[in-house]
Amino acid sequence: MFEVANLLGAEVRTVVKREHQGKPANVVIATVTYDTDVEDLWDAITTAERIPRWFLPVTGDLRLGGRYQLVGNAGGSIAECEAPKRLALTWEHGGTVSWVNVDLAALSDGRASLRLEHIAEATGDFWDKYGPGAVGVGWDLALSALTKHLASKAAVDSAAAHAWMASAEGKAYITASSLAWRDAALAAGTPRAAAEAAAQATTAFYTGEG
Numbered sequence: 001m002f003e004v005a006n007l008l009g010a011e012v013r014t015v016v017k018r019e020h021q022g023k024p025a026n027v028v029i030a031t032v033t034y035d036t037d038v039e040d041l042w043d044a045i046t047t048a049e050r051i052p053r054w055f056l057p058v059t060g061d062l063r064l065g066g067r068y069q070l071v072g073n074a075g076g077s078i079a080e081c082e083a084p085k086r087l088a089l090t091w092e093h094g095g096t097v098s099w100v101n102v103d104l105a106a107l108s109d110g111r112a113s114l115r116l117e118h119i120a121e122a123t124g125d126f127w128d129k130y131g132p133g134a135v136g137v138g139w140d141l142a143l144s145a146l147t148k149h150l151a152s153k154a155a156v157d158s159a160a161a162h163a164w165m166a167s168a169e170g171k172a173y174i175t176a177s178s179l180a181w182r183d184a185a186l187a188a189g190t191p192r193a194a195a196e197a198a199a200q201a202t203t204a205f206y207t208g209e210g
Contacts, residue, residue, distance in 0.1 A: 009140025042084030054149035131198030
């Protein structure tokens with residue numbers, strides 16, 4: 001089993017409740033420090049040619065007010081784009097709309113930090129069933145791939161990545177990530193029984209063992 005501290009996804013995981021656009025919302029927050037400067041990090045997360053090297057192929061008008069589409073995943077509109085500091089967009093998938101905010105900061109040692117918020121309205125039973133890990137595990141996997149890309153500037157082999165996720169090592173990573181998001185939910189005040197059940201459901205979903 002992976003030690004949570006050795007995960008290459010989020011370094012700090014936080015779960016909060018707040019009001020968003022006048023409605024109650026659940027917020028999943030992942031914070032990571034990268035061994036690159038803020039300009040390179042910004043380029044990696046906003047340039048159409050680089051995004052597929054660590055995430056998914058993307059189409060659309062990648063500028064303020066434009067719309068994007070991740071192949072086989074979410075699409076949406078770009079609400080804020082302030083280089084190299086802040087990117088905010090809608091995350092439209094499966095008939096639902098949530099919001100993703102990414103804030104970058106240059107650190108004194110030349111590295112850069114990334115803080116990602118995924119905000120969803122606190123409605124329906126999806127959150128009750130899966131908890132923060134539903135999106136948190138996915139972002140851990142993406143941020144891990146970003147770490148690898150920034151280290152080598154090479155593209156992540158998507159076929160190899162999918163094969164790894166199905167391996168014992170990949171499933172151990174997913175399980176550790178899911179448990180880390182369970183701990184973030186517990187720290188936010190979620191009852192233990194609910195947090196444990198949600199983590200089990202999330203792990204089963206991502207590993208295909210549900």
